[in-house]
Structures are given as structure tokens and as C-alpha cells.
Amino acid sequence: MLAFSIPHTGLAETADSLAAPSGPVILKLDGDIAVTNVGEEAHFDRAMLSALPQHEF
Numbered sequence: 001m002l003a004f005s006i007p008h009t010g011l012a013e014t015a016d017s018l019a020a021p022s023g024p025v026i027l028k029l030d031g032d033i034a035v036t037n038v039g040e041e042a043h044f045d046r047a048m049l050s051a052l053p054q055h056e057f
Contacts, residue, residue, distance in 0.1 A: 021045035 018037040023045035030041045037043055 018042055019048070021048055023047060 016035070018035045020037050021043050025043045026046055027044040027049060028041055029044075033040075033042055035042060
């Protein structure tokens with residue numbers, strides 16, 4: 001379900017790298033992703049998630 005809530009055109013096309021989280025990590029993504037910040041994973045804290053575009057369905 002999470003894969004559908006994050007736009008595929010967002011992070012990968014706007015950034016070559018993802019900043020490291022400054023607060024506690026609340027979301028870790030792995031798999032076939034282009035933009036990572038910890039090894040082959042993308043780690044997010046609350047501030048990073050809040051900065052993502054917000055959409056309602």
C-alpha cells in the first residue's frame with residue numbers, strides 16, 4: 001500500500017541522493033529503489049516525511 005502513496009516521479013527524479021535523517025528513523029524502504037541514504041535502503045524521519053508532497057484521494 002505504501003508504494004502507491006509515494007509518487008514514483010517524486011524523489012528519484014528530483015534528487016541524486018537522499019539526505020540522512022536527523023531524527024529517529026520511522027520508515028525504512030528497501031528493494032529496487034534508485035535513491036538511498038543508508039547502504040541500499042532509504043531511511044526517513046518524521047521531518048523528511050512531512051516535507052514530501054501531500055495528496056488526498
